[in-house]
Amino acid sequence: MSTPALDFWRRFRRHRAAVLSAVLLLLLLVGSFGTLPWSVRGMRTQQLQAARQPPSSTYPLGTDEVGRNLLWRMLYGGAVSLSLGLLAAGLAVGIGTAYGAVAGYVGGRCDAVMMRVVDVLYALPTLLLVMLFTVSIGSVLQRGLALSGETARFVVLALAIGGVSWLTVARVVRGQVLSLRERPFIEAARALGLPTHRILLRHLLPNLVGPVIVFATLTVPQAILQESFLSFLGVGVQPPQATWGSLAADGVRALNPVRFDWWLVVFPGAALAFTLLALNFVGDGLRDALDVRRGVGAAGRSVAG
Amino acid sequence: MLRYALRRLATFPLLLALIYGSAVLLIMAAPGEGLESGERELPPEVLAAKRVAYNYDQPWWQRYFWTWPKRLMWDGDLPAHQYEDWTVVEILRSALPVSLQLGLLALCLAVLLGLTGGVVAVAFRGRWLEHLSVGLCLVGISLPTFVIGAALLIVVGLWLRAVPVGGWGRPAQALLPAITLALPYAAYIARLTRAALLDAYAEDFIRTARAKGLSETRVLLDHALPHALLPVLSYLGPASAAIFTGSFVVEKVFSVPGMGTHVVESIHNRDQSLILATVMVYAVLLAGFNLLVDLLYGLVDPRIRVGAPSA
Numbered sequence: 001m002s003t004p005a006l007d008f009w010r011r012f013r014r015h016r017a018a019v020l021s022a023v024l025l026l027l028l029l030v031g032s033f034g035t036l037p038w039s040v041r042g043m044r045t046q047q048l049q050a051a052r053q054p055p056s057s058t059y060p061l062g063t064d065e066v067g068r069n070l071l072w073r074m075l076y077g078g079a080v081s082l083s084l085g086l087l088a089a090g091l092a093v094g095i096g097t098a099y100g101a102v103a104g105y106v107g108g109r110c111d112a113v114m115m116r117v118v119d120v121l122y123a124l125p126t127l128l129l130v131m132l133f134t135v136s137i138g139s140v141l142q143r144g145l146a147l148s149g150e151t152a153r154f155v156v157l158a159l160a161i162g163g164v165s166w167l168t169v170a171r172v173v174r175g176q177v178l179s180l181r182e183r184p185f186i187e188a189a190r191a192l193g194l195p196t197h198r199i200l201l202r203h204l205l206p207n208l209v210g211p212v213i214v215f216a217t218l219t220v221p222q223a224i225l226q227e228s229f230l231s232f233l234g235v236g237v238q239p240p241q242a243t244w245g246s247l248a249a250d251g252v253r254a255l256n257p258v259r260f261d262w263w264l265v266v267f268p269g270a271a272l273a274f275t276l277l278a279l280n281f282v283g284d285g286l287r288d289a290l291d292v293r294r295g296v297g298a299a300g301r302s303v304a305g
Numbered sequence: 306m307l308r309y310a311l312r313r314l315a316t317f318p319l320l321l322a323l324i325y326g327s328a329v330l331l332i333m334a335a336p337g338e339g340l341e342s343g344e345r346e347l348p349p350e351v352l353a354a355k356r357v358a359y360n361y362d363q364p365w366w367q368r369y370f371w372t373w374p375k376r377l378m379w380d381g382d383l384p385a386h387q388y389e390d391w392t393v394v395e396i397l398r399s400a401l402p403v404s405l406q407l408g409l410l411a412l413c414l415a416v417l418l419g420l421t422g423g424v425v426a427v428a429f430r431g432r433w434l435e436h437l438s439v440g441l442c443l444v445g446i447s448l449p450t451f452v453i454g455a456a457l458l459i460v461v462g463l464w465l466r467a468v469p470v471g472g473w474g475r476p477a478q479a480l481l482p483a484i485t486l487a488l489p490y491a492a493y494i495a496r497l498t499r500a501a502l503l504d505a506y507a508e509d510f511i512r513t514a515r516a517k518g519l520s521e522t523r524v525l526l527d528h529a530l531p532h533a534l535l536p537v538l539s540y541l542g543p544a545s546a547a548i549f550t551g552s553f554v555v556e557k558v559f560s561v562p563g564m565g566t567h568v569v570e571s572i573h574n575r576d577q578s579l580i581l582a583t584v585m586v587y588a589v590l591l592a593g594f595n596l597l598v599d600l601l602y603g604l605v606d607p608r609i610r611v612g613a614p615s616a
Contacts (some may be wrong), residue, residue, distance in 0.1 A: 042441035065415070119322055122543045123595035125587035127550035131572045132580065135333035228449045229554050233569050245449065252455040252558065257463060269452040 011289040018285020021278035028275060032078030039079070041084045042072030044240055048265050056261050061265035065254060070247075070263065074271060077242040077264045081224050082275075084158050086241065088223035091162025094118035096169025097208065101200055103170070104177030117172065126164045130226065133160035150241050156236050157236065161223045169215045176211055180204055210290035221276040228272065309603065313596055325581070329369045332577050340386060340459065358384065359578070369581075377582055380565065386576040393582045396567055401586065403473055404563035408549040410479060411486035415544065416537070418491035423498025423533065426504075430526055438495060443457045445492025448552060452487040454558035471560035482559040486552055490544050494537055501533035508532075538602055542595040 014018060032039075047067035061070035105115040138156040141147055147155065180186060181204075189199050191242045228245025231234035232253075237246050251264030340347075340355050345353070356362055360372045376383040381394045388396070420545040445453075461481060462470035468477045505511060506529060514528045553565035564583065571579040 042363070045548055119595075120592070123546055123591045124324070125546060125550045125584065127553065128568065128584055128587060132328065132331045133586070135572055135575070136331040137337050140334055176464070179593060225449055229360075229451075229551070232449070232451045233557065233565075234556055235569065237574060237577075248449060248452055252451050255455060255459070260459075264453060265452060269448060272452075273447045277443055280443075280447065305424075 007071040008289050012285050015281075015288060017281045021107050021281035022277045024274065025282065025287065027077060028278075031081060031210075032075050032082060032298060036079055037211060039072045039076040039275050042069060043242060045069070045072075045078040051080055051260070052261055054261075059257075062261070064250070064264060070267060071249060073242050074267060074275075077244050077247050077268070078271065080154070080237065080241065081227065081243040081245060081272075084154065084161075084227055085220040085224040088162035088268070089219040090167065091158065092165040092219050092223070093169050093212055095099070096166035096215075097173050097205075097212055098172030099166065099185075100170035101177050101208065102177075102247045103172035105196070107178075107181070107203065111174070114238035115171075116169055121164075121167055124132075124164075127226075127229065129231065130160045130164055131233070133163065134230070134235055140289075148240065153238055153241070157230065158223075159226055161226045165219055165222060169212065169219065172211050172215055174210055176208055177204055180207055214283055214287045214290060217279055217286060221279040223277065244268045246273070248272060310600055313599065317596070320592055321585070321588060325585060328581055328584045331474075332575075335575055338386075338402075338575070338577070356545075359386065373578060373581065376571060377578070383582070385571070387467050387574045387579070388571060393578050396579065397582060397586060398565055400562060400564045403567070404549070404552050405590075407482055407486065407551050407556070407561060407563060408421065408478065408482050408545075410483040411548050411552070411555075412545055413540075414483055414487035415548065416541070417493060418487060419494025420498055420530075420537065422491065422495030422542065424504060424525065424530065425494065427502040428501045428522075439499075440491040442495050445474060445488045446496075450485055450489060450554055451558050453488055454481070454555055457481050457485055458558065473561045473563075478561075482552075482555050482561055485558070486548060486555045490548060492538065493544070494561045498533045498538045498542060501536050505529040505532040535602070537607065538598060538605060542598040543596045545557035545598075546591045549587065 041271065043163055045068060047063070049067065050059070050063050052069040053059050053063040053067075059069055059071065061074060062168040063069055064073070099118075099300065103111045134153075134156050137159065138152055139255075141156060142149065145152075184204060189203050194203075224243075224245065226235055227243055228248060230245060231246035232249035236249075237243055239246075247267075247268035248265060251261070251266075251268060254261055254264055313381045317381075317534070338356070340352065340359065340361070360376075361369045363372060373383055377393055381392060383393045385391050385393050385396055421572070422442065426435045426556055429435050432466075458470055458481060461467050468480055472478050502525070511524060511528055514524045552563060553568055556559070556563040556565035566582055567579060570576070571583065
């Protein structure tokens with residue numbers, strides 16, 4: 001038996017690192033989202049008499065400076081980090097695909113201008129813009145939609161990070177569309193007199209699923225990293241909210257020559273590193289399994305930001 | 306080539322105007338003029354006087370599109386909102402060179418380390434040096450810089466006492482921040498180099514070079530490496546953007562007196578004049594750098610018609 005799905009699975013399975021990573025990610029997802037009902041309360045409970053405890057049997061990952069159990073905070077932070085990454089990547093992929101598909105399909109002058117815009121946006125100080133976005137749009141959201149401060153922050157971070165990460169996807173999709181456009185089945189669709197939007201949605205888009213999925217997987221870790229930088233600079237999620245990035249940032253800030261609370265840095269840092277590694281491996285595995293051509297010039301930019 | 310360069314130069318002002326416009330829009334969407342100090346209420350007369358000093362008595366279009374740019378670039382006396390005795394120019398003059406030095410140093414290090422890493426991985430294919438190089442790359446791209454920085458700070462600065470743990474001014478103080486900032490990009494450049502070198506090995510010109518009887522080292526360095534430089538060069542544009550702004554994070558870890566603190570503080574305090582000036586300085590810098598990279602790209606690879614849309 002050989003269906004496309006089966007072929008895909010066979011090829012993906014050959015990538016041992018990718019399969020292992022996928023399992024790890026699944027565990028992390030289930031673990032952090034499955035424990036949400038408990039971790040929401042657990043992450044806020046302070047026990048001042050148990051502040052700055054190293055890992056022990058009562059506190060497997062230790063406690064922070066106000067005696068909050070790091071395990072709960074990590075589980076909760078994982079849920080926030082992962083959903084933020086997924087949301088931002090989803091947004092980036094949505095914008096990027098639409099933009100790239102239109103540019104590639106319409107072609108000509110329109111394509112030239114649209115791609116110049118992308119080139120230009122690549123050179124923008126993204127971190128600065130994201131910070132600017134978070135303060136200005138954050139207040140608009142809070143007033144306009146009457147969201148709570150925490151939710152508004154989360155939405156804004158996802159919007160801002162997603163809003164600046166779509167460039168690579170746009171490039172890759174455009175490249176794919178340029179080559180697909182010349183294929184006979186698209187010509188046939190055009191010969192049938194189908195309207196452009198129908199060709200784009202029904203005939204081009206399904207053929208873009210491969211590269212889009214691959215780059216979505218590679219955008220998630222970038223978004224999670226971006227958020228950690230913002231948290232470290234104090235413009236990410238606001239306490240008592242937590243993400244892996246903000247926990248690691250808090251841990252780094254709490255380090256000093258006298259007190260060396262290594263667990264506050266090591267555990268969130270390791271969670272981040274393993275997740276990012278796993279996502280990168282899965283992305284690579286998917287790329288091989290879905291047989292996505294490696295555009296070095298395009299892929300080379302996914303780390304930027 | 307010349308026409309392309311001129312055309313790119315011509316779009317430069319337009320681009321800057323667009324960025325400035327969007328920055329103004331974003332700033333106006335944020336509430337507050339950044340004049341009220343957080344702790345105490347200002348007397349109304351003081352607030353009124355401050356509003357005049359910062360040109361808030363003018364309509365917004367006049368303030369943002371005439372008075373402020375003029376005061377910033379011509380008179381040089383545009384005050385920053387948060388430090389009342391400092392003008393924006395003075396702040397930029399004291400902090401920007403530090404950030405730029407750090408950024409440039411990191412950029413050079415990233416290219417140097419990245420190319421070396423990639424070449425080493427290919428030269429020692431299948432041996433432990435390749436695994437080391439690939440492994441280091443994975444660590445480099447999957448840990449946030451502030452965690453790497455803190456680790457370096459503790460191990461090299463506190464335990465080994467090899468370098469000072471913070472500050473700026475002596476070469477030894479620049480070492481750790483520059484390495485920290487460079488690592489993720491070095492890792493990425495190493496990956497790019499390795500992939501491009503392996504691609505090159507599949508090409509005919511490498512077989513020709515080997516058939517001529519060249520040593521494996523010569524084949525790698527003289528024939529395959531130039532081929533690998535192109536993707537690295539095209540990555541330098543976005544990488545420089547990320548490195549120069551990424552320095553904000555690293556500066557905070559190593560207490561480097563660069564733009565980082567000013568940027569974060571200005572955004573926290575809605576310090577409109579400083580925010581706009583910073584955004585524009587970085588926009589000019591990065592757009593200029595990107596232009597340079599694109600032109601270099603055209604010079605290095607004559608096959609590429611730079612005027613054509615990028616593939």
